[in-house]
Amino acid sequence: MIGEEINVADLAASFQSAVVDVLVSHTMDAAKEYGFKKVAIAGGVASNSALRKGMSLACEKAGITFYYPSPIYCTDNAAMIGTAAYYEYINGSRAGWDLNAVPNLKLGER
Numbered sequence: 001m002i003g004e005e006i007n008v009a010d011l012a013a014s015f016q017s018a019v020v021d022v023l024v025s026h027t028m029d030a031a032k033e034y035g036f037k038k039v040a041i042a043g044g045v046a047s048n049s050a051l052r053k054g055m056s057l058a059c060e061k062a063g064i065t066f067y068y069p070s071p072i073y074c075t076d077n078a079a080m081i082g083t084a085a086y087y088e089y090i091n092g093s094r095a096g097w098d099l100n101a102v103p104n105l106k107l108g109e110r
Helices: 008-034 049-062 076-089
Strands: 038-040 066-068
Touching: 008 049, 049 066
Parallel strands: 038 066
Antiparallel strands: none
Protein backbone atom coordinates (compact mmCIF):
# COMPACT_ATOMS: atom_id res chain seq x y z
CA MET A 1 0.00 0.00 0.00
CA ILE A 2 1.25 3.48 -0.77
CA GLY A 3 2.66 5.15 2.31
CA GLU A 4 2.84 1.89 4.24
CA GLU A 5 5.94 1.56 6.39
CA ILE A 6 8.17 -1.34 5.41
CA ASN A 7 10.24 -3.30 7.87
CA VAL A 8 13.48 -3.61 5.91
CA ALA A 9 14.78 -6.56 7.96
CA ASP A 10 11.55 -8.52 7.33
CA LEU A 11 11.67 -7.67 3.63
CA ALA A 12 15.28 -8.82 3.35
CA ALA A 13 14.57 -12.03 5.27
CA SER A 14 11.55 -12.78 3.09
CA PHE A 15 13.56 -12.18 -0.08
CA GLN A 16 16.38 -14.45 1.14
CA SER A 17 13.89 -17.16 2.05
CA ALA A 18 12.25 -17.00 -1.37
CA VAL A 19 15.60 -17.17 -3.18
CA VAL A 20 16.81 -20.08 -1.02
CA ASP A 21 13.54 -21.97 -1.62
CA VAL A 22 13.88 -21.59 -5.39
CA LEU A 23 17.57 -22.54 -5.47
CA VAL A 24 17.04 -25.58 -3.27
CA SER A 25 13.93 -26.82 -5.08
CA HIS A 26 15.46 -26.38 -8.55
CA THR A 27 18.65 -28.11 -7.43
CA MET A 28 16.72 -31.04 -5.97
CA ASP A 29 14.56 -31.28 -9.11
CA ALA A 30 17.67 -31.35 -11.31
CA ALA A 31 19.41 -33.92 -9.10
CA LYS A 32 16.36 -36.16 -9.26
CA GLU A 33 15.90 -35.71 -13.03
CA TYR A 34 19.53 -36.51 -13.82
CA GLY A 35 20.07 -39.10 -11.11
CA PHE A 36 22.73 -37.15 -9.23
CA LYS A 37 23.72 -38.52 -5.84
CA LYS A 38 26.02 -35.60 -4.99
CA VAL A 39 25.44 -31.84 -4.95
CA ALA A 40 27.95 -29.04 -4.34
CA ILE A 41 27.70 -25.30 -3.95
CA ALA A 42 30.58 -22.86 -4.36
CA GLY A 43 31.43 -19.20 -4.77
CA GLY A 44 30.21 -16.25 -2.77
CA VAL A 45 26.67 -17.60 -2.43
CA ALA A 46 27.99 -20.75 -0.74
CA SER A 47 28.73 -18.70 2.38
CA ASN A 48 25.03 -17.92 2.87
CA SER A 49 24.03 -19.83 6.00
CA ALA A 50 20.35 -20.06 5.02
CA LEU A 51 21.27 -21.61 1.66
CA ARG A 52 23.72 -24.01 3.27
CA LYS A 53 21.10 -25.11 5.81
CA GLY A 54 18.29 -25.43 3.25
CA MET A 55 20.45 -27.37 0.82
CA SER A 56 21.82 -29.59 3.57
CA LEU A 57 18.33 -30.50 4.84
CA ALA A 58 16.97 -31.12 1.34
CA CYS A 59 19.96 -33.27 0.37
CA GLU A 60 19.73 -35.28 3.59
CA LYS A 61 16.03 -35.88 2.99
CA ALA A 62 16.70 -36.98 -0.60
CA GLY A 63 19.69 -39.19 0.28
CA ILE A 64 22.08 -36.93 -1.64
CA THR A 65 25.60 -36.18 -0.44
CA PHE A 66 26.06 -32.43 -0.03
CA TYR A 67 29.40 -30.66 -0.39
CA TYR A 68 30.18 -27.06 0.47
CA PRO A 69 33.40 -25.21 1.21
CA SER A 70 34.35 -23.53 4.45
CA PRO A 71 33.19 -19.88 4.40
CA ILE A 72 36.79 -18.70 4.14
CA TYR A 73 36.88 -20.28 0.66
CA CYS A 74 33.58 -18.71 -0.44
CA THR A 75 34.94 -15.38 -1.51
CA ASP A 76 33.63 -13.57 -4.52
CA ASN A 77 36.11 -13.03 -7.36
CA ALA A 78 34.88 -9.49 -8.07
CA ALA A 79 37.56 -7.85 -5.90
CA MET A 80 40.30 -9.92 -7.53
CA ILE A 81 39.05 -9.13 -11.05
CA GLY A 82 38.65 -5.45 -10.17
CA THR A 83 42.23 -5.30 -8.89
CA ALA A 84 43.55 -7.04 -11.99
CA ALA A 85 41.56 -4.64 -14.20
CA TYR A 86 42.95 -1.65 -12.31
CA TYR A 87 46.53 -2.69 -12.95
CA GLU A 88 45.76 -3.44 -16.61
CA TYR A 89 44.25 0.03 -16.91
CA ILE A 90 47.14 1.90 -15.29
CA ASN A 91 49.50 -0.03 -17.59
CA GLY A 92 47.64 1.36 -20.60
CA SER A 93 45.55 -1.64 -21.57
CA ARG A 94 42.27 -0.65 -23.26
CA ALA A 95 39.60 -2.67 -25.04
CA GLY A 96 37.06 -1.74 -27.70
CA TRP A 97 33.32 -2.27 -27.72
CA ASP A 98 33.87 -5.62 -29.45
CA LEU A 99 35.41 -7.10 -26.29
CA ASN A 100 33.78 -10.40 -25.38
CA ALA A 101 33.89 -12.63 -22.31
CA VAL A 102 36.22 -15.63 -22.31
CA PRO A 103 35.43 -17.50 -19.09
CA ASN A 104 38.54 -19.70 -18.99
CA LEU A 105 41.05 -17.02 -20.05
CA LYS A 106 43.95 -16.76 -17.62
CA LEU A 107 44.92 -13.38 -16.17
CA GLY A 108 47.36 -11.62 -18.45
CA GLU A 109 46.27 -13.53 -21.57
CA ARG A 110 44.55 -11.79 -24.45
